[in-house]
Amino acid sequence: xxxxxxxxxxHLSHFPIQNLPYGVFARVGETPRxxxxxxxxIIDLALLEKEGLIDAGNSVPVFNQxxxxxxxxxxxxxxxxxxxxxxxLFKEGGVDALQGNAExxxxxxxxxxxxxxxxxxxxxxxxxxxxGKQHAMNIGTILRGAENALPPNWLHIPxxxxxxxxxxxxxxxxxxxxxxxxxxxxxxxxxxxxxARLDIELEMGAVVGTPSKMGEPITVQQADxxxxxxxxxxxxxxxxxxxWEYQPLGPFQAKAFATSISPWVVTKAALEEFRTSTxxxxxxxxxxxxxxxxxxYDIELQAHMQPKGxxxxxxxxxxxxxxxxxxxxxxxxxxxxGGCKMNTGDLLGSGTISGAxxxxxxxxxxxxWGGKEPITLEGGEQRTFIEDGDTLSLTGWAQxxxxxxxxxxxxxxxxxxxxxxxxxxxxxGA
Amino acid sequence: xxxxxxxxxxHLSHFPIQNLPYGVFARVGETPRxxxxxxxxIIDLALLEKEGLIDAGNSVPVFNQxxxxxxxxxxxxxxxxxxxxxxxLFKEGGVDALQGNAExxxxxxxxxxxxxxxxxxxxxxxxxxxxGKQHAMNIGTILRGAENALPPNWLHIPxxxxxxxxxxxxxxxxxxxxxxxxxxxxxxxxxxxxxARLDIELEMGAVVGTPSKMGEPITVQQADxxxxxxxxxxxxxxxxxxxWEYQPLGPFQAKAFATSISPWVVTKAALEEFRTSTxxxxxxxxxxxxxxxxxxYDIELQAHMQPKGxxxxxxxxxxxxxxxxxxxxxxxxxxxxGGCKMNTGDLLGSGTISGAxxxxxxxxxxxxWGGKEPITLEGGEQRTFIEDGDTLSLTGWAQxxxxxxxxxxxxxxxxxxxxxxxxxxxxxGA
Numbered sequence: 080x081x082x083x084x085x086x087x088x089x090h091l092s093h094f095p096i097q098n099l100p101y102g103v104f105a106r107v108g109e110t111p112r113x114x115x116x117x118x119x120x121i122i123d124l125a126l127l128e129k130e131g132l133i134d135a136g137n138s139v140p141v142f143n144q145x146x147x148x149x150x151x152x153x154x155x156x157x158x159x160x161x162x163x164x165x166x167x168l169f170k171e172g173g174v175d176a177l178q179g180n181a182e183x184x185x186x187x188x189x190x191x192x193x194x195x196x197x198x199x200x201x202x203x204x205x206x207x208x209x210x211g212k213q214h215a216m217n218i219g220t221i222l223r224g225a226e227n228a229l230p231p232n233w234l235h236i237p238x239x240x241x242x243x244x245x246x247x248x249x250x251x252x253x254x255x256x257x258x259x260x261x262x263x264x265x266x267x268x269x270x271x272x273x274x275a276r277l278d279i280e281l282e283m284g285a286v287v288g289t290p291s292k293m294g295e296p297i298t299v300q301q302a303d304x305x306x307x308x309x310x311x312x313x314x315x316x317x318x319x320x321x322x323w324e325y326q327p328l329g330p331f332q333a334k335a336f337a338t339s340i341s342p343w344v345v346t347k348a349a350l351e352e353f354r355t356s357t358x359x360x361x362x363x364x365x366x367x368x369x370x371x372x373x374x375x376y377d378i379e380l381q382a383h384m385q386p387k388g389x390x391x392x393x394x395x396x397x398x399x400x401x402x403x404x405x406x407x408x409x410x411x412x413x414x415x416x417g418g419c420k421m422n423t424g425d426l427l428g429s430g431t432i433s434g435a436x437x438x439x440x441x442x443x444x445x446x447x448w449g450g451k452e453p454i455t456l457e458g459g460e461q462r463t464f465i466e467d468g469d470t471l472s473l474t475g476w477a478q479x480x481x482x483x484x485x486x487x488x489x490x491x492x493x494x495x496x497x498x499x500x501x502x503x504x505x506x507x508g509a
Numbered sequence: 510x511x512x513x514x515x516x517x518x519x520h521l522s523h524f525p526i527q528n529l530p531y532g533v534f535a536r537v538g539e540t541p542r543x544x545x546x547x548x549x550x551i552i553d554l555a556l557l558e559k560e561g562l563i564d565a566g567n568s569v570p571v572f573n574q575x576x577x578x579x580x581x582x583x584x585x586x587x588x589x590x591x592x593x594x595x596x597x598l599f600k601e602g603g604v605d606a607l608q609g610n611a612e613x614x615x616x617x618x619x620x621x622x623x624x625x626x627x628x629x630x631x632x633x634x635x636x637x638x639x640x641g642k643q644h645a646m647n648i649g650t651i652l653r654g655a656e657n658a659l660p661p662n663w664l665h666i667p668x669x670x671x672x673x674x675x676x677x678x679x680x681x682x683x684x685x686x687x688x689x690x691x692x693x694x695x696x697x698x699x700x701x702x703x704x705a706r707l708d709i710e711l712e713m714g715a716v717v718g719t720p721s722k723m724g725e726p727i728t729v730q731q732a733d734x735x736x737x738x739x740x741x742x743x744x745x746x747x748x749x750x751x752x753w754e755y756q757p758l759g760p761f762q763a764k765a766f767a768t769s770i771s772p773w774v775v776t777k778a779a780l781e782e783f784r785t786s787t788x789x790x791x792x793x794x795x796x797x798x799x800x801x802x803x804x805x806y807d808i809e810l811q812a813h814m815q816p817k818g819x820x821x822x823x824x825x826x827x828x829x830x831x832x833x834x835x836x837x838x839x840x841x842x843x844x845x846x847g848g849c850k851m852n853t854g855d856l857l858g859s860g861t862i863s864g865a866x867x868x869x870x871x872x873x874x875x876x877x878w879g880g881k882e883p884i885t886l887e888g889g890e891q892r893t894f895i896e897d898g899d900t901l902s903l904t905g906w907a908q909x910x911x912x913x914x915x916x917x918x919x920x921x922x923x924x925x926x927x928x929x930x931x932x933x934x935x936x937x938g939a
Contacts, residue, residue: 257847329759
């Protein structure tokens with residue numbers, strides 16, 4: 080299928096007519112609203128809806144809003160009908176509602192180069208999982224040794240923890256290096272200082288479209304039906320803060336300062352042809368986690384680092400989402416199995432996606448083996464962890480026959496920690 | 510200070526004019542809106558605001574809404590001015606705007622017996638801490654032995670974990686026993702079944718009124734200024750699910766099925782005279798956690814259990830909020846110290862509040878010492894953990910000179926786990 084929007088037909092474009100991911104955009108001074116990416120253009124969905132050219136089947140408009148949530152909560156039939164209609168409107172030889180109307184077309188298609196992209200949906204709650212076996216083995220080996228690398232529950236439960244929704248930000252948002260409490264193994268007392276082991280985690284995020292009910296478990300098929308789409312996700316991590324705080328209650332401030340996601344939500348429908356199976360089970364799963372069919376996706380992923388002033392970014396790793404032991408549908412099922420209500424806009428991080436080779440490791444913690452083996456960047460600089468001014472970037476795509484269903488990129492630049500000295504005078508003066 | 514609403518002057522009433530806690534209420538068929546408790550009446554704040562008798566200083570009304578968030582985000586000057594004005598309107602010998610107008614008074618005062626109470630605010634995110642030292646010692650001793658009871662970070666960090674906001678419910682909401690994965694220490698493989706060790710945790714919840722900024726740390730004084738008020742909080746816990754899932758990422762499904770809070774938010778202003786100091790520091794805290802003054806409160810707390818059909822509830826424990834090692838202000842400071850943005854409506858659980866004596870233990874896990882020492886209820890029934898049909902109830906108050914600043918109660922009845930068998934046919938038919 081080709082589009083009459085020619086830039087969408089480039090075989091390297093992330094946004095062909097087969098993709099049509101959703102996001103939120105505005106030109107300077109305009110009100111943010113929902114759009115879909117097509118080549119180097121953004122389709123103004125609010126305008127198309129106003130003009131009566133698309134209809135999500137809702138009694139009130141859903142696209143003239145600064146978030147996708149209203150559309151997401153409508154569910155599969157609305158998602159499918161809008162997708163089919165958009166492909167009819169924008170494919171070569173489709174319904175001729177726009178091509179004959181240059182004035183309308185010029186208003187409906189907004190060049191990406193002119194638009195700012197916003198967080199695509201209001202994040203209800205954010206949960207991060209730990210479903211990459213190679214990552215769990217690597218981290219476990221670094222922290223506890225090879226014999227005790229994998230926690231006893233890991234092959235039975237898609238383990239995860241609740242993260243912080245308030246600091247989920249869209250690609251392009253700067254990330255301030257966190258202050259926090261750390262204690263080196265040899266230190267007598269903890270210190271309060273800027274994180275010295277700042278890291279990325281290359282992940283995918285699953286976006287919940289339709290809600291579940293409190294007190295009611297769901298099956299893996301029901302969970303898959305609830306998922307609206309997927310984004311790239313960088314789970315920024317402060318390893319030194321994490322090491323001191325995480326026992327026994329899990330990661331907290333080490334993960335709370337920022338989580339970046341890509342601005343375009345790639346729909347489940349666009350990914351359908353890239354479905355594949357999770358790896359063979361090493362131990363039989365309890366029946367509530369059985370997958371009724373292939374539930375993971377074949378998505379190529381890369382992470383790059385570019386220091387301030389460096390001429391080019393350095394490829395840190397390339398891996399694939401199909402490495403994950405647990406699918407997002409399994410994670411969502413487990414999340415709801417005790418009766419936890421899941422809502423429109425809930426975001427589920429996959430866990431770091433690492434492959435078997437060092438070149439496939441999705442975090443600096445693994446790439447530098449706990450900071451012991453520095454990596455050398457293109458310009459000759461060395462890194463163990465992230466330094467101020469470094470820009471970290473994730474990208475990914477599913478490779479179709481002559482086109483890519485892409486996720487664009489997920490970028491963040493690290494800024495220095497804030498100056499902060501709790502004033503003793505406050506104590507004396509209060 | 511006395512009120513002309515006579516029921517507020519009963520020395521055992523939880524809601525004298527010194528208290529004036531905020532909540533959300535409606536009679537059957539009415540639209541939920543904000544109110545304040547006074548004796549056995551609810552003051553209809555939406556009506557008072559509409560009549561021009563109170564003014565939160567906002568350009569649009571804040572009380573004709575089904576949540577306190579709009580009022581909460583206005584901050585201290587609005588909170589103070591509304592409180593002062595309400596006391597003027599309802600105290601004996603105050604401003605005579607209502608007493609001379611029987612028709613208006615009859616509309617402004619809604620008998621509690623006629624009203625349903627709702628969740629008082631939209632919970633943005635929920636965090637649960639672990640700040641009771643006796644509780645941490647008890648649980649640690651039960652799980653790991655007395656030598657390793659307290660985690661190494663405990664005396665340095667007010668440790669906590671992110672909980673699930675979607676299942677925070679108001680007192681009176683039934684709680685469905687969760688299904689989940691458990692594994693007995695002697696079992697070879699895990700099982701999927703209803704929780705067999707269902708527990709309560711007696712806690713206080715701090716409610717964040719004004720937000721912080723992403724990337725900007727706050728002091729303990731700033732944190733205290735951000736807190737709008739406090740509620741009773743029951744952090745229902747599935748101990749068997751928790752035991753199998755919690756390492757290394759912390760509590761997840763064991764705590765995700767329900768968290769109950771009391772319907773009335775008692776303001777910081779009403780608690781001001783009950784401020785007291787946290788206990789002496791056993792190890793010096795890092796300066797960012799220094800308290801500029803007394804930051805905890807003297808609040809008597811009780812938990813009761815009443816089986817279905819039992820004539821009377823049984824007192825499980827009585828304790829006091831002043832037992833906590835860390836204050837809510839310290840917890841909020843730590844929560845934001847790495848730059849985590851805190852929002853209006855964030856809810857912070859204190860952690861279980863246990864005193865030194867067995868009669869002061871705030872959970873069944875402690876009261877029955879891990880289920881090994883059953884307790885006997887008033888009617889002769891025995892319990893280790895909660896059984897279906899049991900009603901659990903928390904209450905609490907600060908004792909003033911001739912009046913109580915009370916929190917009312919936080920009640921929940923446990924219902925049986927749902928029938929749920931993932932259909933194999935789904936797998937075959939998909």
